[in-house]
Amino acid sequence: MAISHYIKEIGRGARGARALTREQAADLFGQLLDGHASDLEVGAFCVAMRIKGESAAEMCGFLDAVHARMARVPALAGGAPLVVLPSYNGARRLPVLTPLLALLLAREGLAVLVHGMRTEARRVLASDVLQSLGVPAPAAPEAIAPGAVGLLATAALHPGLARLLAVREAIGLRTPAHSVVKLLAPCAGPALVVGSYTHPEYFELALDVARELPLHLLLSRGLEGEVAADPRRQPRYDAVVAGRHTLLAEQQAGTAAAVPGLPEAIDIETTAAYTRAVLNGALPVPEALAAQVRHITHVARQIAQEAAA
DSSP, rough: OHHHHHHHHHHHHHOOOOOOHHHHHHHHHHHHHTSSSSSSHHHHHHHHHHOOOOHHHHHHHHHHHHHHHHHOOOOOOGGEEEEEEEOOOOSSSSSSOOHHHHHHHHHHTTOEEEOOOSSTTOOOHHHHHHHTTOOEEEEEEOOOTTTOEEEEEEEHHOHHHHHHHHHHHHSSOOOOOOOOHHTTOBSOOEEEEEESSSSHHHHHHHHHHHHHTTTTEEEEEEETBSSSSTTTTOOOOEEEETEEEEEEEOOOOOOSSSTTTOOOOHHHHHHHHHHHHHHHHSOOOOOOHHHHHHHHHHHHHHHHHHOOO
């Protein structure tokens, strides 16, 4: 087995497993991406990592492997960053608001990439809503102009990564690939990755990875696994720019009783109609999303200024 020596290290259970070095993790994940492992090996890797959990060094190695192989969006002119919104969870109880966030950011003059794929059946994804709103999904990365939103399926970035994500349908568990795609920077130039977390341990892991790579990252609690803020709450915002961590805003207490116009239905057509209504001013922008747009815009401008200096 090509990766059996790695599985032997990570597969000894929660107490006996040992973390791989960054170099070992890059080699292991590279073999998985390149299709050099059997289905049995892939399943063993995914289950072992699910039990053990990823270390920061392992995550950096996994990302090294993907960044060395994936297709990239061309760099923007003048050192401006591409704003990257990973979208892999979709709607569960509330409408998926990642499309609205992307289009609000584009309205501020930013170039935005939304990438993702379906890993659980019957979820309405950001890509579904964006395509309903007329945003195409090309077969390969294309240049994204300031003030525009680009959409890419994960397979267009790297087919092997999409195959790893699809393992969830077979084993019913999140895999390390789900953590990897939420920290990808698929751009030939600077990129600002907008990340989200649910569990405190992922918050610390993401910050450690961003500092180590280094990666430009804006991190906050999202909405049901999506990066768009919960429209009912104001979360904490942390930024890592060129390896330097900054707390931008503390979490604000309280939850809004209602969000004007937010639909109860989560289907594609209803979500697209709500998104249009907010964009054309018929409904207000939820304050939580307006604040998120301000934070993302602030960090994106900081990155551009540092690139120009």
